[in-house]
Amino acid sequence: MRDRRWGVQVSISVEAKAGETKGLLRYEELVFPCALGRSGITEAKREGDGGTPPGRYPLRSLFYRPDRAPPPPGRFHPIPLQRDYGWGDDCNHPESYNRLILLPVSTGHEVLWREDEIYDLIVVIGYNDAPPIPGRGSAIFLHLAREGLTPTEGCIALARHDLLALLDRIGPETPMEIRQIP
Numbered sequence: 001m002r003d004r005r006w007g008v009q010v011s012i013s014v015e016a017k018a019g020e021t022k023g024l025l026r027y028e029e030l031v032f033p034c035a036l037g038r039s040g041i042t043e044a045k046r047e048g049d050g051g052t053p054p055g056r057y058p059l060r061s062l063f064y065r066p067d068r069a070p071p072p073p074g075r076f077h078p079i080p081l082q083r084d085y086g087w088g089d090d091c092n093h094p095e096s097y098n099r100l101i102l103l104p105v106s107t108g109h110e111v112l113w114r115e116d117e118i119y120d121l122i123v124v125i126g127y128n129d130a131p132p133i134p135g136r137g138s139a140i141f142l143h144l145a146r147e148g149l150t151p152t153e154g155c156i157a158l159a160r161h162d163l164l165a166l167l168d169r170i171g172p173e174t175p176m177e178i179r180q181i182p
Helices: 160-167
Strands: 012-017 022-027 030-035 055-057 059-064 085-088 100-102 109-111 121-125 141-144 156-158 176-181
Touching: 022 156, 022 160, 030 160, 121 160, 141 160, 156 160
Parallel strands: 012 176, 141 156
Antiparallel strands: 012 022, 022 030, 030 156, 055 176, 059 121, 085 100, 085 109, 121 141
16 A cells, blocks of 8 residues: 555554564554564574564465454455365475465475464465575464464464454555564
8 A cells, every 4th residue: 555645655564672572563553562473583584483584575365264254354355264275384395385285285284274263364474485495484474363462483463353453454565564673
């Protein structure tokens, strides 16, 4: 989205101090506390390190659990999750690494259809995907937070009402900038 006053791209900003597992997500006048990876914002992101990668990334797509809620508001074209959706995280299988896959598979993966609610809404952050480099990290999402904003495996997580408020105002053209602050 372009700022009407200046014609510049307005991005989502995620900031945290070194080592912190909680930060602030800002978009225009919205400011929400967010959960980060268990290792905080990590410069040299690697698969399984629990770090949230710094940088500026596009938002690729939005998935939602159709059995738990209607499609969320906003400019994304929401994709209903299916029970057999997973996300490849096996470094030894570059053809499926950091990509949506259909389950079952014998390679390493995340199951997107979960018993808990954290993946009821998933915005895929365009980290390490053009093309994916095995070992640099996978499955970096913006998703729903656990109670108390407990750390993620490297994703950014918001309370449900905060994520819905954000989704109502952003779309796939909205970049996200993740940075460590002093």
